[in-house]
Amino acid sequence: MRSQAVDHHPELGAALDHLLSSGGKRVRPAVALLFGEMLGASQEKMITLAAAIEMLHTATLVHDDLIDGALLRRGIPTLNSRWTPAATVLTGDFIFAQAARLASETESVEVMRIFSETLATIVNGEITQLFTSRGLASREDYFHRIYAKTASLFQTAAEAATLLTPVNEKYRNKARRFGYEIGMAFQIVDDILDFTGEQVTVGKPVANDLRQGLITLPALNYVEIHPNDPDMLAVLNGSRYDEGVFSRIIRSIRDSGAIQKSFDEANQFVDRGLQALESMPESIEKEALERLAGYIVQRSI
Numbered sequence: 001m002r003s004q005a006v007d008h009h010p011e012l013g014a015a016l017d018h019l020l021s022s023g024g025k026r027v028r029p030a031v032a033l034l035f036g037e038m039l040g041a042s043q044e045k046m047i048t049l050a051a052a053i054e055m056l057h058t059a060t061l062v063h064d065d066l067i068d069g070a071l072l073r074r075g076i077p078t079l080n081s082r083w084t085p086a087a088t089v090l091t092g093d094f095i096f097a098q099a100a101r102l103a104s105e106t107e108s109v110e111v112m113r114i115f116s117e118t119l120a121t122i123v124n125g126e127i128t129q130l131f132t133s134r135g136l137a138s139r140e141d142y143f144h145r146i147y148a149k150t151a152s153l154f155q156t157a158a159e160a161a162t163l164l165t166p167v168n169e170k171y172r173n174k175a176r177r178f179g180y181e182i183g184m185a186f187q188i189v190d191d192i193l194d195f196t197g198e199q200v201t202v203g204k205p206v207a208n209d210l211r212q213g214l215i216t217l218p219a220l221n222y223v224e225i226h227p228n229d230p231d232m233l234a235v236l237n238g239s240r241y242d243e244g245v246f247s248r249i250i251r252s253i254r255d256s257g258a259i260q261k262s263f264d265e266a267n268q269f270v271d272r273g274l275q276a277l278e279s280m281p282e283s284i285e286k287e288a289l290e291r292l293a294g295y296i297v298q299r300s301i
Contacts, residue, residue, distance in 0.1 A: 001051050001058075004098040015079055015091045019058055022076040025299075027186070028157045029054045030292065035161035035175055038285035045164050048105045052115065053157050055099035060122055062092035067126070068212070111160045118156040121148050134213035135238050137223050142216065146187040147180070154183025174276045178289070181273030186296050188266040191216035195253050207250050210235060217265065219249075221258035266297050 001020055005013035029050035036046035064070075065078040066088045072078060080088040096119070103115040125148020133141055158179030162172045195207055195218050209216050213235070215223070223232055229252065231245045253259065270293050277293075280286050 001055055004055065004095075004102070008094070011087075012091060012094055015083075016095070018076075019062065019079065019095075022074050024074065026054060027292065027296070028057055028153055031154060031179060031182075031289070032157040032161040034285045034289050034292070035158050036164060038281060038283050038289075039162060039165035039167050039171060041161065041164040045106050046161065048102055049111065049160055049164065050157075052099050052102035052106075053153065053160070055095055055102060056115070056119065057153060059092045059095035059099060062088060062095065064126075066092075067130075068208075106160075106164060108160075108163055110163050114156055114160055114163075118152050121152045125149050125152075129214065133215075135215070135236050137215045137220060137236055139220060142220060143184070146184060146191075150187035150190075151180050151183030154186065155179035171280065174279060177276040178273045178293075181269045181276065182293050182296055185266040185269035185273070185293075188217050188262060188269070189297055189299065192218055192259060192262050192266070194218075195250060196259060207246055207253075210249065211246060213238065217262045218253050218258045221261045222249075222253045222256055225256055225258060226252070263297065270294070270297055 002013075002016060005016045032050045032053055033046055035041075036049070037043070061073065062079055065073060066080040066085060069080075070078050071081040079091060083091070100112075100115065103112055106112075125145055128148070129145060133145055155176055156179070158175040159172060162168045162175045165171075191209065194209055194216065197206065205211060210219055215236070219232070222229070223236075226232070229249075231249050231252070234245060235249065273293050274290060277286060277289060280289075
């Protein structure tokens with residue numbers, strides 16, 4: 001991934017180094033590598049695919065942080081906190097382009113097709129979030145949104161890996177289902193941590209999505225339990241409110257059963273993902289994928 005900036009402007013190399021050095025769980029490339037190894041893919045092609053997937057994810061984060069005005073990610077300054085919006089956008093574009101180039105090196109037209117479709121899905125999800133989703137307390141909207149934002153790339157990581165193996169058609173749909181289910185669970189847990197974490201740990205204000213008018217699963221579950229909560233109604237209606245409103249909502253959500261209900265739903269997604277793995281060949285990679293699915297709902301950040 002670092003080599004993708006070689007022979008380009010040195011600031012692009014510095015930006016890529018900064019982004020990659022900020023850490024991250026690298027779960028998406030891990031999914032691709034484990035599926036590929038389990039099903040007999042070329043290691044060289046799998047490493048290329050995994051790098052392409054993580055580069056695509058990194059590019060979306062660059063643009064997301066700029067859109068959200070986020071100054072920290074994982075406790076480290078974001079690119080847009082150091083550069084102008086124009087430089088940040090162009091850097092994100094460069095990383096998108098290099099991700100696509102890496103995907104093309106798999107020499108699979110089908111991988112390129114689902115790769116480009118996934119990018120379109122992610123962008124369409126962001127546009128929908130900007131123009132439609134704010135203040136909308138809808139489960140259908142929420143699940144569509146987190147599929148576009150997160151689960152679509154998990155799904156692509158698993159599915160694309162099978163396309164580079166000798167048994168691609170036999171396991172493709174099962175892999176796709178696994179990626180979808182754990183991707184949905186991953187974002188639900190992120191949305192839970194948005195309410196249960198602390199700003200110093202998560203690197204952004206607690207309930208950051210709610211502050212932007214985005215209703216995530218913990219808030220949805222709370223609304224279903226307390227449909228007439230005046231503070232939540234004020235947020236949903238786009239009324240003027242102060243920090244005291246958010247403090248009361250955060251406390252109410254934490255004290256209600258909404259958090260546990262959200263965890264239960266995340267676990268249901270993971271269970272369905274594990275069911276999709278059942279017919280896969282017994283191997284250490286399969287065991288690792290099972291453990292990874294468990295980690296998704298057990299992590300603290």
